[in-house]
Amino acid sequence: MSLKNDIIDSVRRHAQAECDMPEISLEAVKYADPVSEFVEISRFVGGDAIILKDGENINTLIRTLYPEAVTVASNMPEISISTCNPDAADDPHNLNGIDLAIVKGEIGVAENGCVWIPQNVKLKALYFIAENLVIILDRNRIVNNMHEAYEYIAGTGYGFGVFISGPSKTADIEQALVIGAHGAKSVTVILS
Amino acid sequence: MSTKHAAAARQFILNREQEQWHNETLWMVRQKRDNMAMRIAEWEELRELAGKIKMHTISRLDHYLELFSSEAERNGATVHWAKDANEHNEIVYSILKEHRVKKLVKSKSMLTEECLLNPYLIEQGIEVVESDLGERILQLMGENPSHIVMPAIHRKREEVGKLFEEKMDSEKGNSDPTYLTRIARKYLRNEFLTADAAMTGANFGVAQTGEVVVCTNEGNADMGTSLCRLHIVSMGMEKLVPDLKSLGVFTRLLARSATGQPSTTYTSHYRRPGEGCEMHIVIVDNGRSEIRGNSEHVQTLKCIRCGACMNTCPVYRRSGGYSYTYFIPGPIGINLGMLKCPGKYSDNVSACSLCYSCNNVCPAKINLAEQIYGWRQGLDSIGKADRMKKLMSKGMKFLFSHPALYRNALKMSPAINLLPRFLVYSKLNAWGYGREMPRFAGESFTSMWIKGKVKKTNRK
Ligand code: SF4
Numbered sequence: 294m295s296l297k298n299d300i301i302d303s304v305r306r307h308a309q310a311e312c313d314m315p316e317i318s319l320e321a322v323k324y325a326d327p328v329s330e331f332v333e334i335s336r337f338v339g340g341d342a343i344i345l346k347d348g349e350n351i352n353t354l355i356r357t358l359y360p361e362a363v364t365v366a367s368n369m370p371e372i373s374i375s376t377c378n379p380d381a382a383d384d385p386h387n388l389n390g391i392d393l394a395i396v397k398g399e400i401g402v403a404e405n406g407c408v409w410i411p412q413n414v415k416l417k418a419l420y421f422i423a424e425n426l427v428i429i430l431d432r433n434r435i436v437n438n439m440h441e442a443y444e445y446i447a448g449t450g451y452g453f454g455v456f457i458s459g460p461s462k463t464a465d466i467e468q469a470l471v472i473g474a475h476g477a478k479s480v481t482v483i484l485s
Numbered sequence: 486m487s488t489k490h491a492a493a494a495r496q497f498i499l500n501r502e503q504e505q506w507h508n509e510t511l512w513m514v515r516q517k518r519d520n521m522a523m524r525i526a527e528w529e530e531l532r533e534l535a536g537k538i539k540m541h542t543i544s545r546l547d548h549y550l551e552l553f554s555s556e557a558e559r560n561g562a563t564v565h566w567a568k569d570a571n572e573h574n575e576i577v578y579s580i581l582k583e584h585r586v587k588k589l590v591k592s593k594s595m596l597t598e599e600c601l602l603n604p605y606l607i608e609q610g611i612e613v614v615e616s617d618l619g620e621r622i623l624q625l626m627g628e629n630p631s632h633i634v635m636p637a638i639h640r641k642r643e644e645v646g647k648l649f650e651e652k653m654d655s656e657k658g659n660s661d662p663t664y665l666t667r668i669a670r671k672y673l674r675n676e677f678l679t680a681d682a683a684m685t686g687a688n689f690g691v692a693q694t695g696e697v698v699v700c701t702n703e704g705n706a707d708m709g710t711s712l713c714r715l716h717i718v719s720m721g722m723e724k725l726v727p728d729l730k731s732l733g734v735f736t737r738l739l740a741r742s743a744t745g746q747p748s749t750t751y752t753s754h755y756r757r758p759g760e761g762c763e764m765h766i767v768i769v770d771n772g773r774s775e776i777r778g779n780s781e782h783v784q785t786l787k788c789i790r791c792g793a794c795m796n797t798c799p800v801y802r803r804s805g806g807y808s809y810t811y812f813i814p815g816p817i818g819i820n821l822g823m824l825k826c827p828g829k830y831s832d833n834v835s836a837c838s839l840c841y842s843c844n845n846v847c848p849a850k851i852n853l854a855e856q857i858y859g860w861r862q863g864l865d866s867i868g869k870a871d872r873m874k875k876l877m878s879k880g881m882k883f884l885f886s887h888p889a890l891y892r893n894a895l896k897m898s899p900a901i902n903l904l905p906r907f908l909v910y911s912k913l914n915a916w917g918y919g920r921e922m923p924r925f926a927g928e929s930f931t932s933m934w935i936k937g938k939v940k941k942t943n944r945k
Binding site: 295299301303304308312313315322338386421439440444454455456457459461462464467468469474477 | 525
């Protein structure tokens with residue numbers, strides 16, 4: 294088996310003139326109203342984003358959105374409709390069959406509908422295995438573009454983190470778009 | 486003499502309907518890419534940056550490899566080094582063996598295709614399940630991808646329906662893509678739940694933080710890696726970017742270039758293995774370090790495998806991925822094949838009209854067309870030039886350097902218009918065979934000029 298040094302030596306032997314790292318200081322896209330841009334693009338990518346109205350109860354809203362969900366998993370204290378605490382499970386396999394997971398997002402990105410979720414549940418399988426996913430996001434934490442998002446992220450620590458933009462999808466059969474490949478079949482971002 | 490590419494392309498276009506569908510579908514993806522690019526005012530600036538960041542990283546690859554591996558190890562991952570495909574496969578197998586893995590679920594990885602990992606593992610008795618829908622379809626059909634992002638683009642829904650009837654007990658005659666995807670979801674959910682280990686490729690490795698970034702739409706990489714305690718990452722050494730700030734440039738470009746989406750559904754950042762879990766990263770050379778020293782072709786290492794150069798390529802669109810003899814088709818595949826083994830893959834260099842469209846869409850600004858042109862110029866030196874075309878080129882050179890003969894030949898050329906097709910398009914005319922010949926004008930420009938027939942027009 295090769296050792297690290299063998300490989301790095303081979304890289305050094307095949308020399309390349311050094312090229313400078315460019316300054317990443319571009320004027321990236323910004324929106325007059327990042328929140329409405331985020332809502333629009335979330336729909337474009339097959340998901341949805343809903344602004345929680347003043348005085349509206351978040352649990353009631355989720356219930357009306359997902360009236361048929363039987364097993365609802367969330368570790369968020371403000372979610373009273375959850376039927377199980379996903380953090381009580383030791384084995385991710387036990388999370389299979391959850392109808393709806395409700396989780397917290399950190400940052401929303403207006404240019405592509407991504408929500409950054411640094412792992413904030415015990416088993417990260419929850420984000421992917423649930424049939425439907427609700428992400429609760431503070432509407433004041435929507436940035437314009439990925440540069441701004443990474444600027445924020447670079448200052449944080451995480452073991453695992455994921456940007457999610459809409460529901461799981463595929464177009465592998467004749468390029469026909471189908472929502473709901475392996476992950477959540479629907480994703481709703483609630484902007485609190 | 487025609488190349489293997491030309492011969493295979495001839496087969497592909499026999500099915501006119503399929504050829505047209507393939508052409509139009511990929512062109513639609515190209516247009517979706519354009520729509521996305523046009524929404525971003527700084528698009529060209531992003532491409533410029535991406536190309537420069539990659540060139541910088543490659544030029545200091547030794548440094549970034551050191552940094553990445555030490556950070557990854559600090560995060561708790563185990564880093565392995567493979568100089569070639571064999572070592573890569575042996576490393577992966579030894580990790581699996583040590584963990585007594587019987588079933589491995591994989592997400593799409595061109596590198597494992599490059600290393601022929603699946604057949605190797607299957608031979609060792611490991612059950613290997615591809616989990617990307619397109620890859621799974623092909624695995625069940627016993628085929629290879631014909632596109633690096635849309636692997637099963639050459640297959641029709643009816644064929645998939647038939648396959649699923651046989652393998653997944655789906656309804657007879659139902660080839661609705663939504664129905665078939667649901668069937669596959671159920672079927673593969675079970676595979677995820679019963680797998681012992683998960684394997685992914687890497688879209689990016691972030692040197693400063695030692696994390697691996699994987700982008701998918703289906704969520705299959707994440708299903709595998711979050712259900713299994715063992716995650717093996719197979720990563721080409723050129724996948725590194727310096728830091729999260731530079732990563733932002735690439736995550737903005739990748740999905741827009743690949744499928745015309747603003748982002749992939751999932752952009753997963755694997756930094757530390759979860760509690761009680763293991764993460765192994767296999768860093769693979771397999772010829773890459775050598776390419777680094779090749780100033781004419783070093784730019785191929787900038788590739789982020791988005792597939793945009795295939796979608797835009799008029800030759801790829803109308804000849805299909807299987808016409809190429811290297812496992813990666815299209816403009817980037819032509820170059821990578823030649824870098825792998827020029828004697829074996831030179832048939833592909835003819836699969837280019839030098840339209841330069843690939844150069845113009847490549848998010849990493851790789852000079853794909855110039856490189857292909859360069860290979861063609863070198864074909865003679867490896868004894869792979871087309872003998873017939875060479876002979877004709879010699880003849881033309883002789884004509885061009887003898888003005889009197891050339892003028893005479895020109896006078897005769899309109900006669901070609903009158904020749905029966907079987908003569909013009911015979912195998913003796915290597916250019917006429919396989920393409921439509923232009924009609925020669927009845928009178929040459931020189932003769933019209935002399936007779937004063939050419940009028941000056943005032944251009945405004
Ligand atoms: S060469 Fe450029 S366009 Fe082609 S796959 Fe690679 S990055 Fe994409």
